[in-house]
Amino acid sequence: xxxxxxxxxxxxxxxxxxxxxxxxxxxxxxxxxxxxxxxxxxxxxxxxxxxxxxxxxxxxxxxxxxxxxxxxxxxxxxxxxxxxxxxxxxxxxxxxxxxxxxxxxxxxx
Amino acid sequence: xxxxxxxxxxxxxxxxxxxxxxxxxxxxxxxxxxxxxxxxxxxxxxxxxxxxxxxxxxxxxxxxxxxxxxxxxxxxxxxxxxxxxxxxxxxxxxxxxxxxxxxxxxxxx
DNA sequence: ACATTCCGTAAGCCCAAACTTACCGTAAGC
DNA sequence: GCTTACGGTAAGTTTGGGCTTACGGAATGT
Numbered sequence: 001x002x003x004x005x006x007x008x009x010x011x012x013x014x015x016x017x018x019x020x021x022x023x024x025x026x027x028x029x030x031x032x033x034x035x036x037x038x039x040x041x042x043x044x045x046x047x048x049x050x051x052x053x054x055x056x057x058x059x060x061x062x063x064x065x066x067x068x069x070x071x072x073x074x075x076x077x078x079x080x081x082x083x084x085x086x087x088x089x090x091x092x093x094x095x096x097x098x099x100x101x102x103x104x105x106x107x108x109x
Numbered sequence: 110x111x112x113x114x115x116x117x118x119x120x121x122x123x124x125x126x127x128x129x130x131x132x133x134x135x136x137x138x139x140x141x142x143x144x145x146x147x148x149x150x151x152x153x154x155x156x157x158x159x160x161x162x163x164x165x166x167x168x169x170x171x172x173x174x175x176x177x178x179x180x181x182x183x184x185x186x187x188x189x190x191x192x193x194x195x196x197x198x199x200x201x202x203x204x205x206x207x208x209x210x211x212x213x214x215x216x217x218x
Numbered sequence: 219a220c221a222t223t224c225c226g227t228a229a230g231c232c233c234a235a236a237c238t239t240a241c242c243g244t245a246a247g248c
Numbered sequence: 249g250c251t252t253a254c255g256g257t258a259a260g261t262t263t264g265g266g267c268t269t270a271c272g273g274a275a276t277g278t
Contacts, residue, residue: 004122007125014266023192023196028224029224038267039268041225042266044227045266046266048227062223063223063276064275065226069196078187078191081187081190083132084178085187121236138255148238150239150256151237153256154236172254173245173255174255
């Protein structure tokens with residue numbers, strides 16, 4: 001159940017900006033920070049969270065580290081979301097076909 | 110771009126529990142709160158956030174309000190996620206086929 | 219060897235948000 | 249009518265997390 005940490009990771013706007021920057025391809029930390037209004041250590045911390053969530057993988061090349069989107073983390077989130085997708089469509093279809101009983105209120109106790 | 114608030118909404122564990130409870134079908138607020146270790150007002154507040162994010166819709170029936178998953182919010186999240194999915198697969202394929210240039214370091218400035 | 223570039227980590231601050239208690243409105247049952 | 253069940257809102261408290269500054273380590277270039 002790593003989708004929990006993935007959702008928590010993508011909740012933050014700055015972290016989402018980092019993640020979306022990675023969509024174009026592998027990028028070193030400094031380049032990411034240069035395009036954002038936060039310091040480089042902040043970006044490092046965000047990348048750590050994304051990595052722990054399985055959304056990102058890194059590769060050391062010289063003194064730099066290239067970060068890239070990890071398809072596995074994205075796949076896990078997708079799978080979790082799809083469960084809601086299927087159910088919601090079923091419920092919607094069921095409601096269109098015929099309203100159920102109005103559900104009586106429970107007696108006092 | 111309502112996926113931003115949707116991600117923020119699903120980041121909280123309690124709110125996610127509420128949302129997952131709704132996966133079985135429409136439920137009144139009290140029933141949700143009964144199954145969670147938080148107070149009923151807390152659940153009300155969480156439902157408000159989920160509703161503002163477009164993930165949930167509500168329907169008044171008597172003194173109760175039935176909450177249910179809103180497929181539209183889920184669809185929006187799915188669409189956003191899929192953009193990463195496609196890109197990540199492309200990048201992975203490109204990397205397998207042939208490593209790009211090692212990327213020289215920039216001179217001092 | 220030294221200097222430089224790149225990056226991760228520690229410590230600390232500060233604000234957003236999740237929670238509780240208390241209150242009020244509304245609809246249904248008697 | 250009154251009472252009771254249900255639920256949204258306000259106010260206040262507290263904890264978590266995102267940020268900065270400062271530091272240390274590792275690899276490259278000369």
